[in-house]
Amino acid sequence: MSTGSDFLLLDAADAPARGLADWLAARLRAAIADRRLSVGERLPATRVLAAELGVSRGVVTEAYRRLAEEGHVAGRGRAGTVVVAVPALPIPGRHTSTTKAIFPRTPGADVFDVLREAPARIDLSPGVPDLTAFPRAAWLRAERAVLTRLSSPDFGYGDPRGAPALRTAITRWLARTRGIVAEPTDVVVVTGVAQALALLAEALQAHDIHEIAVEDPGSLGVRRHLNHHGMATPPVPVDDLGLQVAELRTDAVLVTPAHQFPTGVVLAPERRRELATWGGLIVEDDYDAEHRYDRPPVPALKATLPDQVCYAGSVSKLLAPALRTGWLVVPERYREAVVVAKRFADLGSTALPQLVLAELMDSGELERHLRLLRRRHVRRRDAMTRAIADHLPGARVHGVAAGLYLTVTFDTDVPDTALAAAALDLGVKAQPLSWHAQRPTRPGLVLGYAANPATVLAEGIAAIAKALHQLG
Amino acid sequence: MSTGSDFLLLDAADAPARGLADWLAARLRAAIADRRLSVGERLPATRVLAAELGVSRGVVTEAYRRLAEEGHVAGRGRAGTVVVAVPALPIPGRHTSTTKAIFPRTPGADVFDVLREAPARIDLSPGVPDLTAFPRAAWLRAERAVLTRLSSPDFGYGDPRGAPALRTAITRWLARTRGIVAEPTDVVVVTGVAQALALLAEALQAHDIHEIAVEDPGSLGVRRHLNHHGMATPPVPVDDLGLQVAELRTDAVLVTPAHQFPTGVVLAPERRRELATWGGLIVEDDYDAEHRYDRPPVPALKATLPDQVCYAGSVSKLLAPALRTGWLVVPERYREAVVVAKRFADLGSTALPQLVLAELMDSGELERHLRLLRRRHVRRRDAMTRAIADHLPGARVHGVAAGLYLTVTFDTDVPDTALAAAALDLGVKAQPLSWHAQRPTRPGLVLGYAANPATVLAEGIAAIAKALHQLG
Secondary structure: OOOOOOOOHEEEEOOOOOOHHHHHHHHHHHHHHHHOOOOOEOOHHHHHHHHHHHHOOOHHHHHHHHHHOOOOOOHHHHHHHHEOOOOOOOOOOOOOOHHHHHHHOOOOHHHHHHHHHHHOOOOOOOOOOOOOHHOHHHHHHHHHHHHHHHHHHOOOOOOOOOOHHHHHHHHHHHHHHHHHOOOHEEEEOOHHHHHHHHHHHHHHHHOOOEEEEEEEEEEEEHHHHHHHHHOOOOOEEEEEEEEEEHOOOOEEEOOOOOOOOOOOOOOOHHHOOOOOOOOEEEEEOOOOOOEEEOOOOOOOOOHOOOOOEEEEOOOOOOOOOHHHHEEEEEOOHHHHHHHHHHHHHOOOOOHHHHHHHHHHHHHHHHHHHHHHHHHHHHHHHHHHHHHHHHHHHOOOOOOEOOOOOOEOOOOOOOOOOHHHHHHOOEEEOEHHHHHHOOOOOOOOOEEOOOOHHHHHHHHHHHHHHHHHHOOO | OOOOOOOHOOOOOHHOOHHHHHHHHHHHHHHHHHHOOOOOOOOOOOOHHHHHHHHOOHHHHHHHHHHHHHHOOOEEHHEEEEEEEEOOOOOOOOHOOOOOHHOOOOOOOOOOHHHHHHHOOOEEOOOOOOHHHHOHHHHHHHHHHHHHOOOOHHHHOOOOOOOOOHHHHHHHHHHHOOOOHHHHHHEEOOOOOOHHHHHHHHHHHHHOOOOOOOOOOOOOOHHHHHHHOOOOOEEEEOOOOOOOOOOOOOOOEOOOOOOOOOOOOOOOOHHHHHHHOOOOOOEOOOOOOOOOOOOOOOOHHHHHHOEEEEEEEEEOOOOOHHHHHHEOOOOOHHHHHHHHHHHHHHOOOHHHHHHHHHHHHHHHHHHHHHHHHEEEEEHHHHHHHHHHHOOOOOOOOEEEOOOOEEEOOOOOOOHHHHHHHHHHEEEEEEEEEHHHOOOOOOOOOEEEEOOOOOHHHHHHHHHHHHHHHHHH
16 A cells, blocks of 8 residues: 655555556646746656555556646656646636637737647647657757857858848758759848748739738738738639749739748649749748648749749758748849848847757758658648547548648538637637638638647547537 | 978968068968958967978067957867957958048948948947857857757747847846836837837828937937838937937937937936936937946936837847847837837847847846956047057047946048048048038047957057158
8 A cells, every 4th residue: 555655745546446647647747837847857767656656666657658648748768757848738727718708700919829838638729840850969969060160250240131041041051952053142131931921922913912912811920921011912813833923913923832821832843834924023932841741842943933932941841940040032123222221130040050950951960850850740630530540530631741740620600710710619720721712612611730739639630529519 | 491381372481581570461461351261160279380481489489469459369278279350450452442442421321331341450449348248159059058948939939029038137127227117018029120210100191100319429320220110310419428419309319328329428417317308208228328437327318218218229239239139128109019010020139149148137147248348348448548649649439337328529621521431541441420410510530449459449549640740
């Protein structure tokens, strides 16, 4: 008979007769969520905790294994098992009253911040790679190398276009992975596509362009950023071949040709040819093109139309959004205006992350990381599509050949904002498709699969099916 | 008799009979400047090089010592002496034809980029601390600690206001060093004062404020940023007590109360009282207040007028401009507008440098670094004032009790832009005072002393005296 454990004041007498491992995992998860156990802290050895609780060691091992699978703890060899991530647990009695407010039919300016802050057991928001795979050791090694060789003036004010080493590394990276031929002088380092859009809006307005057509459906975030910075964003419909180029009525357009957001359509060769003869400025948002699974690479539009395309990319989907590092490859006509905008935005991006990234690109580390991510993501995509086939047999799945997310549409009258709210009530976060559409669209959800392991994805899809069932 | 060294094809037969160490140092400096020797590369062992050149080992040691003093090489224990920084040598026959273009009477939008790129032997631009002191090892240790404990979601999109850990650390730092009482919710992390001004311009315009008075003389860079982002910047004169508050005709003003840029005046108590009853929004640019030498600390205006002051600061003068990390402490009335501006500017700053900085602030490392800088800077300030007394006896020196620079004014009719151009022709970079003035001012130069060792400062001042003599 055991006296319980001082650790978290656990007492196995509180546990149900069956499901001891479930009980223990839940107690640990809750302790991590409310910070009684902090990130970096070590869990007791399985043998010790099992003895204190008077349970078999297998129960503790199983509980630790589940938390590890969820990404909350990790084995650190002889350092034992340590807490690495805080789960976002639903706070009882709080979010249930606000989920509807989180998913209005017309989302506010802070919609993504509100959604990010909303507690949820499972987060299927699109746009994030597997962050547990972030190459911490390689990053630190590269940072040490950079700090060792950096000259003192490199710590001063720098070129607003970015560190020369990174601009060179980016041209090589884009040549290898996207078929783009560019010089370092064509590149402006930015803090991500959000800043890229802000700078472009300013540069286009300096050229008296105040409208940029966008795909419909197309990213709500992109549209919001362009609108905030003074650009009108008239919608141009997307069909199974991609943007309907013939419908363009503006001097500039923003496209996602490699993997249209959110439909996942690849811009068809005939549409590419139409764009080539169209003649306006094309902003290519190549947000996740590196992630492809069952198809040959689609070269960037920039590769074939260098003078017409302003190309935007970032490491948000390759390494981590928190790095806030991306690039613009700008045709000469707009270059000076973009550099002026960058100078007055922030005098140039932070130097150290730029130089570390250049090191990772030049050393082949980033390509290795991409291969690792690709293997992991394809398994997760398969798990999500299987779960959808099992739990949502009536749903149509779009855009699974590439990217970090897929889109499902439903043959129902239920508004997808209501579905997203009901799913969040069940602890699962996802974005309604209608947020990303300017014209009426079939109800649907945009579901990220890259950031969660297979079991969590299956659980998330099951909860969405349950939410749909409740509403239907 | 020696056969010379393969290393850089050095041959001591080329050297003058006296001054072998001078000759060797110059050859090495030139090889570093034109990249024959790259940063990170190791110099030959003194014993080896001395033998190859057929000179005494003391000659080589002395040459290495000079380069180390200049910050171009550093001893790395058993790794020997390695190149750490590239000197900016004048490129013969190039800059002489363009120095006048670098110092127009009305500088262009890219003036500071042009000046930064101009080659010079000695750079006395203000605004940069001793960058050779950057705490590389402490930074790397803190980064390792951060990467070890970071949870995966921290690599995702974050709060646009900045990492909570840094916002908390900043409030503690500002309480300790500047007497400011603030909550983390008052703080918005920005990429430096340049971005702070961009965000404030947007927030003020959202409140229908389109004019912000600035000190005259006052920072050209600040004025340029505000103008670019749509704000008018009417000048208000500065006298020996600081800003002439009675002359204010706007609803907002930007001041540098602790150490007025560029006159170095401290805002007098009676002027502080006038500002307190003035009633408009005060933007406090506290750009270098941590650096004080012969006077007690001047508390921030924000400390006494928390609701009227929007406070801006950064680590550019504390650690390095290349980190692009700063903060705004925003009164509640303008907070939402500033957060919206930050969200649409870049979705928030890069996470890793924020967390590393929080670690350095919380651990006391940053305070240690500041104490080290202060000791070093005061010696450099003394060296510069001594050199001015020796070489420029007619000059008046302003603002030496604090900061990273001083300002000299001259009783002459020579325009200070011509003087700056002539100094650059002699290899010394400095900013003309008239750049920073909207109304006519006495000719002068703004001279940074923090980034150069004493011998270099003396040499720079001597060259400026020579330039003045040539023109007079």
